[in-house]
Amino acid sequence: MIPFLPVEDGILVTLTPEDLDLLSQLPEFLNSLGDPANDPAAARLQSPVYREDSKASNEWWRLMGDEFRESRAADRSAFELILEAAAAGTVASVAEAEAFMRVLNESRLALAARLGVEEEGDMERLEEDDRGALEYLASLQQLLVIALMGEELEYEIEP
């Protein structure tokens, strides 16, 4: 089954019970994040905007906080609506599919931070289950990127 298929008016989303089982836990996980001061997962979603000026960064996040909360809440609602209908297959508009993508990505960032992934190579050191969940989400996200972009990218990566 192809989870994300470009169609005329958006993306046809069809998810397996296994997909749904994992994905349905994500909004609650994201809503449960604590204070960035002592939760690395929350901190990852509020990384500094002014690299050498924590005061300016904190001020920026304070000023933008409401907009972030609103936009992330809207993304999570769109995500949940798609999940509700995705077992039988549902067409998400491009905007809804983009919201779905942001929730998937946010979840991976937060989960990886919670598991202590900070640098290249950290992923390889994770417990098999944790790593498996992250890779599963990454593969779904990759398929959604291809569906939205309409093509697979080709480039060479330096070793």
Next chain:
Amino acid sequence: MTTKPLERPVTDTVIDPDLPWQVVVWNDPVNLMDYVVWVLRRLFGHSVEEATRLMLAVHNEGKATVAQGPREQAEMDAYRLHQHGLWATIEK
């Protein structure tokens, strides 16, 4: 309430208000390379080639400047990048 006339703060640095601010995206171990290309195309309207070039610069050099302009615009760009989970900073 003070009745003294307001004095201009004295500083020894002259900041040119027109000097562009740079929006820098940093490498991180979690964001997918294709996703970064997709975000750069979506937010800045880049071609696949240009977005791919920037993504590879982030990956290989550790960071890349993806936009520049007045502070307000740089802050808005940073907002949109953070909304998509990219690690973006602003600098002069």
